[in-house]
Amino acid sequence: MAIEFGYTISKPRAIDIDRNNLRKSDEILREMPELQTCIGCGSCTAVCTAGNLTSFNFRRVHTLVRRGEYRGAYEEMNKCMLCGKCRLVCPRGINTRGVVLLLKRKLGDF
Amino acid sequence: MKKVIVIGGGAAGMQAALRLRARGVEPLVVERETETGGKLRGWHVLFPSFTPAGELLSELRRRVRESGIEVLTGATVTAIAPRRVTLSDGRCLACDAVVLATGFTLFDARIKEEYGYGIYDNVVTSADLERMFAQGRVAKADGTAPRRIAFLHCVGSRDEKVCQQHCSRVCCITGVKQAMELRRMFPAADVFNFYMDMRMFGPGYEELYREAQQRCNIHFVRGRISEASPTIDGRLQIKAEDTLTGRPLRMSVDMLVLLVGMRANDDNAALAASAGLARSASGFMAPRDLFLGRVSAPVEGIFYAGTVTAPKTLGETLDEATAAADAAAEYLKA
Numbered sequence: 001m002a003i004e005f006g007y008t009i010s011k012p013r014a015i016d017i018d019r020n021n022l023r024k025s026d027e028i029l030r031e032m033p034e035l036q037t038c039i040g041c042g043s044c045t046a047v048c049t050a051g052n053l054t055s056f057n058f059r060r061v062h063t064l065v066r067r068g069e070y071r072g073a074y075e076e077m078n079k080c081m082l083c084g085k086c087r088l089v090c091p092r093g094i095n096t097r098g099v100v101l102l103l104k105r106k107l108g109d110f
Numbered sequence: 111m112k113k114v115i116v117i118g119g120g121a122a123g124m125q126a127a128l129r130l131r132a133r134g135v136e137p138l139v140v141e142r143e144t145e146t147g148g149k150l151r152g153w154h155v156l157f158p159s160f161t162p163a164g165e166l167l168s169e170l171r172r173r174v175r176e177s178g179i180e181v182l183t184g185a186t187v188t189a190i191a192p193r194r195v196t197l198s199d200g201r202c203l204a205c206d207a208v209v210l211a212t213g214f215t216l217f218d219a220r221i222k223e224e225y226g227y228g229i230y231d232n233v234v235t236s237a238d239l240e241r242m243f244a245q246g247r248v249a250k251a252d253g254t255a256p257r258r259i260a261f262l263h264c265v266g267s268r269d270e271k272v273c274q275q276h277c278s279r280v281c282c283i284t285g286v287k288q289a290m291e292l293r294r295m296f297p298a299a300d301v302f303n304f305y306m307d308m309r310m311f312g313p314g315y316e317e318l319y320r321e322a323q324q325r326c327n328i329h330f331v332r333g334r335i336s337e338a339s340p341t342i343d344g345r346l347q348i349k350a351e352d353t354l355t356g357r358p359l360r361m362s363v364d365m366l367v368l369l370v371g372m373r374a375n376d377d378n379a380a381l382a383a384s385a386g387l388a389r390s391a392s393g394f395m396a397p398r399d400l401f402l403g404r405v406s407a408p409v410e411g412i413f414y415a416g417t418v419t420a421p422k423t424l425g426e427t428l429d430e431a432t433a434a435a436d437a438a439a440e441y442l443k444a
Binding site for chain 1: 308320
């Protein structure tokens with residue numbers, strides 16, 4: 001059993017672009033450059049079936065992935081039910097459903 | 111022939127003078143510098159079309175020259191009245207109306223000390239970058255090519271801490287334009303734009319923004335950089351919040367470009383006082399009416415053209431100069 005010292009150490013919350021490996025993110029954006037046109041409006045999250053019932057936030061997760069923060073993204077994407085409503089509302093015409101599938105394909109290792 | 115003194119020989123002043131001449135009025139352009147052109151002289155290419163600024167400038171100058179418009183250079187105006195303009199050397203010039211086209215002042219980035227302009231190498235302003243583009247060479251202080259570049263929007267705009275609460279309008283699209291130019295110049299470099307809002311209000315602006323995102327792979331991060339500091343290897347460490355993910359973000363960059371805003375000229379206060387004119391809260395001249403009197407001062411016989419009343423694009427400035435000249439010509443007919 002671990003000894004309880006009465007305190008914990010928090011990991012830094014900052015996104016450190018210097019440390020993050022952006023190779024995976026570049027690979028994803030090369031396959032779907034339209035993802036970069038996101039204007040962060042949140043329409044996808046507003047209509048999201050999964051997001052209404054769980055903490056799933058598609059906009060936030062794909063933004064994190066673009067910054068090289070892959071941890072947990074795959075598991076998050078598993079919450080998506082692929083209903084496709086986000087794709088119907090995206091004002092930039094991003095194939096959001098395709099993004100979910102792409103992230104799942106690329107980020108299975110993380 | 112009626113005579114109108116146009117104060118300022120930039121884009122607005124030259125266009126107003128040309129229109130006055132076309133309307134049968136005799137314009138006299140009074141310019142503080144030794145040549146006409148104003149801020150246009152320092153620009154390389156213009157948004158959103160990447161038109162060389164020199165083309166527009168030389169065309170305006172050519173028209174002014176061919177119209178035989180009299181230009182008085184090296185003359186600073188200290189006081190105005192509808193029928194008289196006083197210069198700093200004490201001379202008084204008589205006229206029948208005045209068009210004030212004195213433009214704006216670029217925000218001095220040194221005031222935002224936390225970004226290190228004038229302190230660290232490789233922190234430059236959008237105006238500096240434009241000069242580098244014009245010279246055909248953009249490089250770090252040590253002469254090498256930057257690999258990662260960050261742009262910061264809203265430097266000296268929308269910032270109560272430096273008494274500039276207004277939006278300068280043109281910096282958003284300038285940031286997009288310059289980011290695209292840098293990507294073209296350094297295809298291997300990563301470019302990040304830190305923005306508060308992207309205000310793509312003009313024709314073709316949103317299209318250019320989208321092109322910058324999708325085709326040029328420029329990264330847009332919503333959040334204001336809080337500070338820049340030097341790293342041990344001579345780069346710059348910047349910090350911000352990535353507000354779309356709700357997490358602090360930091361990175362080192364080779365070059366930080368500050369998109370400096372437009373502020374009101376310091377001498378607006380003295381000019382306004384000399385003629386009994388009003389200024390807006392941001393220090394720019396307040397027009398007679400925001401809808402029906404946009405190019406007129408509250409005092410009869412004084413007209414405004416261009417950025418003396420608020421930040422504007424070049425297209426808007428040129429349109430307004432035409433409108434101001436028309437208003438002046440109509441006033442002189444009455």
